Amino acid sequence: MQEEFISSKQNAKVKNWRKLKTAKGRKQQGLYMIEGEHLIEEAVRSGVYLEAIILNETYEGAYPTGFSTYRLAAHVFESLAETDSPQGILAILGAQSRFNAAEDFQQLLAKPGDAINRWLLVDGVQDPGNLGTIIRTADAAGYRGVVLGTGTVDLYNDKVLRSTQGSHWHIEVVELPIETAMQTLQGAGIPVLATALHREARDYRTLDYAAGAPLALVVGNEGQGVQAKLIEQANLSVFIPMPGQAESLNVAVATGILLFAL
Missing domain, CATH: 3.40.1280.10 (SPOUT methyltransferase, trefoil knot domain)
Structure with a gap:
């Protein structure tokens, strides 16, 4: 799939992704965000629902294909990343069904x-x-x-x-x-x-x-x-x-x- 470039923090998708940094936002959207190459590779291998791949504009590593992919300007990507030294790749996943009864x-x-x-x-x-x-x-x-x-x-x-x-x-x-x-x-x-x-x-x-x-x-x-x-x-x-x-x-x-x- 063709990558979409996003340069603004005010982009609607970015705003929704940023909400996934809170428990309330994750619950409302039924989604959550993971960070880093290894964890994303494991997600794909485990067959969980993957909604989007998000890349830093400078990221040059390999990443899973066949998913909606977005490349973000560095300052936009940094607003989403949670780690001090991000690898430059995130993914949005569907929250797995968890029994509560x-x-x-x-x-x-x-x-x-x-x-x-x-x-x-x-x-x-x-x-x-x-x-x-x-x-x-x-x-x-x-x-x-x-x-x-x-x-x-x-x-x-x-x-x-x-x-x-x-x-x-x-x-x-x-x-x-x-x-x-x-x-x-x-x-x-x-x-x-x-x-x-x-x-x-x-x-x-x-x-x-x-x-x-x-x-x-x-x-x-x-x-x-x-x-x-x-x-x-x-x-x-x-x-x-x-x-x-x-x-x-x-x-x-x-x-x-x-x-x-x-």
């Missing part, structure tokens, strides 16, 4: 999938880098999906997307209150483990789950951890012993330890 989640659990029926439930994680790393780690550990609970940072936040490195296209990502997700999982016979620090919590090293056994793990907010009501609702609470003097582990690090250990 218990009935939808129940149907998803019953649907056969390639991955084992293991789920990571994220209760109010607010740091974008943490959430992106958590999703990427769940993908690496072979989990079927991640449930984003109320108060969790938006999946399509730029820093989240860069941290996932495309893993959110490989596994299911669901938006649902954690309490509802837990009830649905337990109703399907899938035990739910919650991270906790109270004295009833089990050392994760004492647990013995078969490699393919279904289960779900709840991890919590950076400062507050998993909500007490969710810990009470879980089948079991677990903790990671820390023989050193650190007060706590970063939530993404703790999640990685548990996902692979389980």
Whole structure:
């Protein structure tokens, strides 16, 4: 397709694209923006809906063809880019459908999938880098999906997307209150483990789950951890012993330890 050159920040397309830098704008348009060659290559390879390729006027690298392509004046491109040293290429994607009702989640659990029926439930994680790393780690550990609970940072936040490195296209990502997700999982016979620090919590090293056994793990907010009501609702609470003097582990690090250990 022929490239269209845009030289003004006041261009209607540019104004709409700029709105995608906010969660509200992404929700209203059903679109989001990604940046960088690797992430765009992964998007094309994953077969997600790609609406447009956006290039800096000085960009000379390779880019996917067959899509609507726009080349922007440098100052216009810079108004869209989120990174300090942009590579000169962006893409506009359609937001993937994310279940937000218990009935939808129940149907998803019953649907056969390639991955084992293991789920990571994220209760109010607010740091974008943490959430992106958590999703990427769940993908690496072979989990079927991640449930984003109320108060969790938006999946399509730029820093989240860069941290996932495309893993959110490989596994299911669901938006649902954690309490509802837990009830649905337990109703399907899938035990739910919650991270906790109270004295009833089990050392994760004492647990013995078969490699393919279904289960779900709840991890919590950076400062507050998993909500007490969710810990009470879980089948079991677990903790990671820390023989050193650190007060706590970063939530993404703790999640990685548990996902692979389980």
